[in-house]
Amino acid sequence: EAGVVQSPRYKIIEKKQPVAFWCNPISGHNTLYWYLQNLGQGPELLIRYENEEAVDDSQLPKDRFSAERLKGVDSTLKIQPAELGDSAVYLCASRGGGTDTQYFGPGTRLTVL
């Protein structure tokens, strides 16, 4: 069974540029999470989807961050414009199929110059 797929794995951009990250969850998983992991820190939840509905986006900085999961499967997280402080790893996780476990993808490492 394929795991959570994320792309790109690495992204380097200049500040003020837009950037997008893509996540494809494990097949059949209805719940999808985006986490932000700063260097030397644990992941912090940005947004949680149940199917196509964002049920917890309280930690998402909505002035520059947006996310969508239009068909309830894959998801895109966007930053526009990016700031230096956005340099971090962006992790996607999914849960479903009767399990309580969140399965994480490898993450996208973003560097903003």
Add this chain to the structure above:
Amino acid sequence: AQSVTQPDIHITVSEGASLELRCNYSYGATPYLFWYVQSPGQGLQLLLKYFSGDTLVQGIKGFEAEFKRSQSSFNLRKPSVHWSDAAEYFCAVAKLRDDKIIFGKGTRLHILP
């Protein structure tokens, strides 16, 4: 609010030695507790979890953890570490079984040959 404290940022042990990683949580009721491992460039992998029942939990890769309510602790142990165990370990807590997970800052484990 829930929180997780991992008091050791780095731990170094010799290969074959025993290991204990400390974790303390703050939460009023019985929490749901997790240990994840993150190898360089990899996503987080669940080692074990505690929801209820037996307070000594067995996980993958020979790890175990013990929930001690009186000490608000959920320490991770392994009787004999292998060089491949070198990674970052995260303790985490959730309020509900399918709620967002709050992660500690992690403990980086180094293995001496």
